[in-house]
Amino acid sequence: MPEPKNVSGTLIAGGLAAILASTCCLGPLVLITLGFSGAWIGNLTVLEPYRPIFIGVALIAMFLAWRRIYRPETECKPGEICALPQTRRAYKVIFWIVAMLVLVALSFPYLAPLFY
Numbered sequence: 001m002p003e004p005k006n007v008s009g010t011l012i013a014g015g016l017a018a019i020l021a022s023t024c025c026l027g028p029l030v031l032i033t034l035g036f037s038g039a040w041i042g043n044l045t046v047l048e049p050y051r052p053i054f055i056g057v058a059l060i061a062m063f064l065a066w067r068r069i070y071r072p073e074t075e076c077k078p079g080e081i082c083a084l085p086q087t088r089r090a091y092k093v094i095f096w097i098v099a100m101l102v103l104v105a106l107s108f109p110y111l112a113p114l115f116y
Contacts, residue, residue: 008094010068014061015098018105020054051109058102069095 069091076082 010061010065011095011098014058014065014102017054017058017061018102055106062099062102065095
């Protein structure tokens with residue numbers, strides 16, 4: 001499997017797991033902010049018992065992505081995509097954007113009472 005798929009795959013998995021982990025709290029607030037309402041919004045708390053699993057998956061995926069992105073350049077063979085400085089820089093920028101989104105998604109349930 002080529003490296004770009006591995007790195008982007010772990011970044012996507014981390015972001016998706018973080019979004020699923022915060023669905024119980026962040027989802028209703030976003031829907032209400034967008035103008036959606038109804039009693040069905042309360043059903044989004046069904047995923048709350050799985051929150052620790054999603055948090056674990058998000059953190060593992062982010063760790064694996066970090067390990068692949070920040071490995072020494074000497075481990076990259078000449079001609080591979082990881083040997084290109086532009087690619088390495090782009091992966092680092094995308095990694096930190098996803099990391100900030102994961103941090104927001106994981107901390108939101110604890111900060112949500114401040115907004116209600």
